[in-house]
Amino acid sequence: MRAVLSKTPGGPETLVVEEVLDPTPMKGEVIIEVKAVGINFPDTLIIEDRYQFKPQRPFSPGAEVAGVVEAVGEGVKHLRKGDRVIAVPGWGGLVERLAVRADSVIPMPEGMDFATAAALIMTYGTSYYALKDRALLQPGETLLVLGAAGGVGAAAVELGKAMGARVVAAASTNDKVEFALELGADNGLIYPSGKLDREAQKQLSGEFKLATGRDGADVVYDAVGGDYAEPALRAMDWNGRYLVVGFPAGIPSLPLNLTLLKSVSVVGVFWGAAVMRDPAAHAANMADLMRFWSEGKIRPRVSRTFPLDQAHLAIQALGDRSAMGKIVVTVDS
Numbered sequence: 001m002r003a004v005l006s007k008t009p010g011g012p013e014t015l016v017v018e019e020v021l022d023p024t025p026m027k028g029e030v031i032i033e034v035k036a037v038g039i040n041f042p043d044t045l046i047i048e049d050r051y052q053f054k055p056q057r058p059f060s061p062g063a064e065v066a067g068v069v070e071a072v073g074e075g076v077k078h079l080r081k082g083d084r085v086i087a088v089p090g091w092g093g094l095v096e097r098l099a100v101r102a103d104s105v106i107p108m109p110e111g112m113d114f115a116t117a118a119a120l121i122m123t124y125g126t127s128y129y130a131l132k133d134r135a136l137l138q139p140g141e142t143l144l145v146l147g148a149a150g151g152v153g154a155a156a157v158e159l160g161k162a163m164g165a166r167v168v169a170a171a172s173t174n175d176k177v178e179f180a181l182e183l184g185a186d187n188g189l190i191y192p193s194g195k196l197d198r199e200a201q202k203q204l205s206g207e208f209k210l211a212t213g214r215d216g217a218d219v220v221y222d223a224v225g226g227d228y229a230e231p232a233l234r235a236m237d238w239n240g241r242y243l244v245v246g247f248p249a250g251i252p253s254l255p256l257n258l259t260l261l262k263s264v265s266v267v268g269v270f271w272g273a274a275v276m277r278d279p280a281a282h283a284a285n286m287a288d289l290m291r292f293w294s295e296g297k298i299r300p301r302v303s304r305t306f307p308l309d310q311a312h313l314a315i316q317a318l319g320d321r322s323a324m325g326k327i328v329v330t331v332d333s
Helices: 041-046 114-118 121-134 151-162 174-182 198-212 226-234 256-262 271-277 279-294 308-319
Strands: 002-005 016-019 029-039 064-072 084-087 097-101 142-146 166-171 187-190 217-222 236-244 265-268 302-307 326-330
Touching (some): 016 308, 029 121, 064 097, 064 114, 084 114, 114 302, 114 326, 121 151, 121 217, 121 236, 121 271, 121 279, 142 198, 142 226, 151 166, 151 174, 166 174, 166 198, 174 187, 187 198, 198 226, 217 226, 226 256, 236 256, 271 279, 308 326
Parallel strands (some): 142 166, 142 217, 166 187, 217 236, 236 265, 302 326
Antiparallel strands (some): 002 016, 029 097, 029 326, 064 084
16 A cells, blocks of 8 residues: 655655555554545654654654545444544554554534535544633623634634633634634734744734724634733733744744733643543543534635645645645545
């Protein structure tokens, strides 16, 4: 079978497509014939050895897949050949066939296509865990989303609305803000790109406060980091919750005196670890997401698709931060 492999640390240009042996199912596993692979920001990090996990090389990136069960291992009773399923292996997904633990597989809802299924779990799972379990977002509260047109940001916009919040979308271009407004955001603003000096940060904080209202944001969903973090923190309301999600603009240094003055909580969001630590809570969240999809409250937007032999271009397109919504690699076996 074909597989996209990382053999040496580096950017997307270091990836190669090679023939490898087909997997066979071990006890408790299934083999998935992969149809689509969602590309996520961790894919840009893991191939450069900059992610929390560093798999042994050669390995394939690709954290979430959708496909069809091709073979079932010993002891697997709840799945059978031909079932349409979703899996989140963390890496290894950019292949034609993949072995995964059967108890980690999620059945695809009726009527969902493979590209949508491959674009759902990681971004919406991360954002739902962040908003529901970490921020305890309540109906009527104001949510400010930084990076609102990216994968997790777009998911946060939709989920914020589904949970009854007033959502303010912040992004780096007018097109991205318009995209977030189409997702349901109530208001939006464009923030400047690149490094921000103190005056620019002060001005941005005022713009955040103006967009979120007199009292400021109850919850900030920060999937950007860098020089945008402190202005967002300064624009928060009393008892606000600041969600630390990602750092494509760099790891910020926050003045902790602001958290004291506003009684603000800075809350880390590590969805992958949470899934492993509390599988029951993860299963409940996945059931909620499938219900939201069935009710039309969330709709993953796949902006671009690439074939398997161009997976490096898919990861490159995500890494340059030009993508809106999700990028998916389709696999034709």
